[in-house]
Every structure is written in structure tokens, then in C-alpha cells.
Amino acid sequence: MxxxxxxxxxxxxxxxxxxxxxxxxxxxxxxxxxxxxxxxxxxxxxxxxxxxxxxxxxxxxxxxxxxxxxxxxxxxxxxxxxxxxxxxxxxxxxxxxxxxxxxxxxxxxxxxxxxxxxxxxxxxxxxxxxxxxxxxxxxxxVESSNKTRLLHRILLFVDENYHHNCTLKDVAKHLRYDYPYLSKLFVQMTNMTFTDYLNNYRISQACYLLKNSGLSVGEIASQCGYNQLRTFHRNFRDIIGKSPRQYRDNH
Structure with missing residues (x-):
């Protein structure tokens, strides 16, 4: 955020x-x-x-x-x-x-x-x-393991790139690690898939913008990395439990 x-x-x-x-x-x-x-x-x-x-x-x-x-x-x-x-x-x-x-x-x-x-x-x-x-x-x-340091780098990549196309394959290429290894490590360290994490991160950013900006829902969806407004609405409701407009009205 x-x-x-x-x-x-x-x-x-x-x-x-x-x-x-x-x-x-x-x-x-x-x-x-x-x-x-x-x-x-x-x-x-x-x-x-x-x-x-x-x-x-x-x-x-x-x-x-x-x-x-x-x-x-x-x-x-x-x-x-x-x-x-x-x-x-x-x-x-x-x-x-x-x-x-x-x-x-x-x-x-x-x-x-x-x-x-x-x-x-x-x-x-x-x-x-x-x-x-x-x-x-x-x-x-605190003993910082190699896995923890690698997770730091993955989370930083998401923070810097969530508003663009951002996949674990992009992360693997950027960090020069094997995709299967990063996929397994991410689930092990976070108890969720990379895709689930990315969607949660994007929706959290959207919540912030809904409460603190005058941008339209469509503009917010685009800024948070969603090319399809329908996908944004579906993920928002799945994670937050209400529509983006309802969320904004409540805040």
C-alpha cells in the first residue's frame, strides 16, 4: 500500500x-x-x-x-x-x-x-x-534464511509491478530462479498461491483508492492491474464480500 x-x-x-x-x-x-x-x-x-x-x-x-x-x-x-x-x-x-x-x-x-x-x-x-x-x-x-530473503524480493517485485502484468513467471525471470521452485517456496512461506496473493494485494490497493481518491471504479481497476472490469468486480466481491461501489459508499 x-x-x-x-x-x-x-x-x-x-x-x-x-x-x-x-x-x-x-x-x-x-x-x-x-x-x-x-x-x-x-x-x-x-x-x-x-x-x-x-x-x-x-x-x-x-x-x-x-x-x-x-x-x-x-x-x-x-x-x-x-x-x-x-x-x-x-x-x-x-x-x-x-x-x-x-x-x-x-x-x-x-x-x-x-x-x-x-x-x-x-x-x-x-x-x-x-x-x-x-x-x-x-x-x-532473528536469523534471516535464504528463503526469507528470497520472499522479500518476491514481495518487493509485486509492490513495484502489481499495476502491470505481473506473474510468477515474470518474477522468476527477473530474479533468475526456476519457476517451479519459486511456486513451491511461495506456497510454503505464505500458505497461498502467488496468484491468490497478487489478487489480495491488488484489491487491498483498490480499497485504499476507493476510500482516499475520487477516481472512478474503472480507473481504480486499471491502476491496480486489472484489464477486465468484470474480473476486478468478481475478485473484489470474493475478497471483500461486497462490490467496490458498496465499499466506497460505506466509507
């Missing part, structure tokens, strides 16, 4: 938050740290192939470049907080290359993010979260 993949690459201090409803997003990763807070309802978050169910007033801390997926469990209201590792430089330096055994925190009260109107207040809030995480759990060293 446009507000995900580019965040944190520039190595500048930033802090962004977004309240969202009926939110989900397929596997992705980024350099920025991410906090996902459930204001209402439930959410299923998978981080490095481990599933976590979040309830109301719970938050999950996702570390830099960890592959994660977000699935809604019924109606929910969530807030996504993205911030650069440099914003909590001391924590980033000490825990770079490590991962929390339990990244889920239960907050006593909902954070008032609109009041964090200075970098000092933002850092204070984030370091408090870091402190609670350190008090709650132990950390383990």
Missing part, C-alpha cells in the same frame, strides 16, 4: 498514524516500525508466520522488515502507527536484529495520538511502549 512500502527508506524521523475501519492487508514488509492498535473489535495479525489475535485495547509492535499480514475478524476499528527507527534510536540500536517473543501489549487506555503534536511527545509515547515491551517479554535473535 502506498503508505506502507516507502516508509522508513529515507532514514528520516517521521511519525504517522491512520485510523481505519474494515481493514486488512496481505503480506508485506517495510523498514519502518509499525504499531497496530485495535480500538474496537478483533484483528488477526501474522508476523513471520506466527499468528496473533488482537482484542480491543491491544497493540502489536512490528519490527523493521518483519513480514506481516493483517486480517480483520468481523467489524473492527484500528489505528496504524508508522514511525522511523531513528525516532527511537537507542532502542533501535540495541534491538536491531532481534525480535520479541510476544509483541502484543494490552493498554490500560486508548492512546490520544492527536495530542502528540511534537517530536518530543511522540518519542515519549514510543519509548513508553518500548519500555513496556521490554518489561513484558524476552527477545530472540
Amino acid at each position: 502506498v503508505f506502507f512500502q516507502s516508509h522508513g527508506v529515507e532514514e528520516k524521523e517521521f511519525f504517522h498514524y491512520m485510523p481505519l475501519t474494515e481493514y486488512q492487508f496481505p503480506l508485506h514488509f517495510h523498514r519502518a516500525y509499525e504499531l497496530i492498535f485495535v480500538k474496537k473489535g478483533k484483528l488477526l495479525v501474522t508476523v513471520n508466520q506466527i499468528e496473533y489475535t488482537l482484542n480491543t485495547n491491544q497493540l502489536i509492535f512490528i519490527f523493521s522488515n518483519h513480514i506481516h499480514e493483517i486480517k480483520r475478524l468481523g467489524d473492527s476499528e484500528v489505528t496504524i502507527i508508522l514511525f522511523s527507527p531513528e525516532l527511537i534510536g537507542d532502542f533501535f540500536t540495541e534491538y536491531k536484529g532481534w525480535s520479541p517473543n510476544n509483541p502484543v501489549l494490552t493498554l490500560e487506555q486508548q492512546p490520544q495520538l492527536e495530542k502528540l503534536d511534537s517530536i518530543y511527545k511522540q518519542k515519549s509515547f514510543l519509548y513508553q511502549i518500548c519500555g513496556e515491551l521490554i518489561d513484558q517479554t524476552e527477545f530472540k535473535k
Whole structure:
């Protein structure tokens, strides 16, 4: 998604938050740290192939470049907080290359993010979260396997090419790997086929555009890689459970 993949690459201090409803997003990763807070309802978050169910007033801390997926469990209201590792430089330096055994925190009260109107207040809030995480759990060293690094490269290819013709054969040619090997590895690492993942990714991008742009449904379908509007409508309904127009009207 446009507000995900580019965040944190520039190595500048930033802090962004977004309240969202009926939110989900397929596997992705980024350099920025991410906090996902459930204001209402439930959410299923998978981080490095481990599933976590979040309830109301719970938050999950996702570390830099960890592959994660977000699935809604019924109606929910969530807030996504993205911030650069440099914003909590001391924590980033000490825990770079490590991962929390339990990244889920239960907050006593909902954070008032609109009041964090200075970098000092933002850092204070984030370091408090870091402190609670350190008090709650132990950390383990992250061993990045060749398969994980290869999956990173596949996901990056999709992010850069989903709006064009984008097939696993294109990925195999670009990365210079055998197609059968990539197909097997992708299913093993994600529990879905590449085609299913691509459609989920495209539809998630379409949801963002439906909520945040004035583009027509046809223009959005085209921008998200669909040459046939009928195919876009079918995939959108299969994944989201309603038509693109109904989704836009609800948001």
C-alpha cells in the first residue's frame, strides 16, 4: 500500500498514524516500525508466520522488515502507527536484529495520538511502549534464511509491478530462479498461491483508492492491474464480500 512500502527508506524521523475501519492487508514488509492498535473489535495479525489475535485495547509492535499480514475478524476499528527507527534510536540500536517473543501489549487506555503534536511527545509515547515491551517479554535473535530473503524480493517485485502484468513467471525471470521452485517456496512461506496473493494485494490497493481518491471504479481497476472490469468486480466481491461501489459508499 502506498503508505506502507516507502516508509522508513529515507532514514528520516517521521511519525504517522491512520485510523481505519474494515481493514486488512496481505503480506508485506517495510523498514519502518509499525504499531497496530485495535480500538474496537478483533484483528488477526501474522508476523513471520506466527499468528496473533488482537482484542480491543491491544497493540502489536512490528519490527523493521518483519513480514506481516493483517486480517480483520468481523467489524473492527484500528489505528496504524508508522514511525522511523531513528525516532527511537537507542532502542533501535540495541534491538536491531532481534525480535520479541510476544509483541502484543494490552493498554490500560486508548492512546490520544492527536495530542502528540511534537517530536518530543511522540518519542515519549514510543519509548513508553518500548519500555513496556521490554518489561513484558524476552527477545530472540532473528536469523534471516535464504528463503526469507528470497520472499522479500518476491514481495518487493509485486509492490513495484502489481499495476502491470505481473506473474510468477515474470518474477522468476527477473530474479533468475526456476519457476517451479519459486511456486513451491511461495506456497510454503505464505500458505497461498502467488496468484491468490497478487489478487489480495491488488484489491487491498483498490480499497485504499476507493476510500482516499475520487477516481472512478474503472480507473481504480486499471491502476491496480486489472484489464477486465468484470474480473476486478468478481475478485473484489470474493475478497471483500461486497462490490467496490458498496465499499466506497460505506466509507
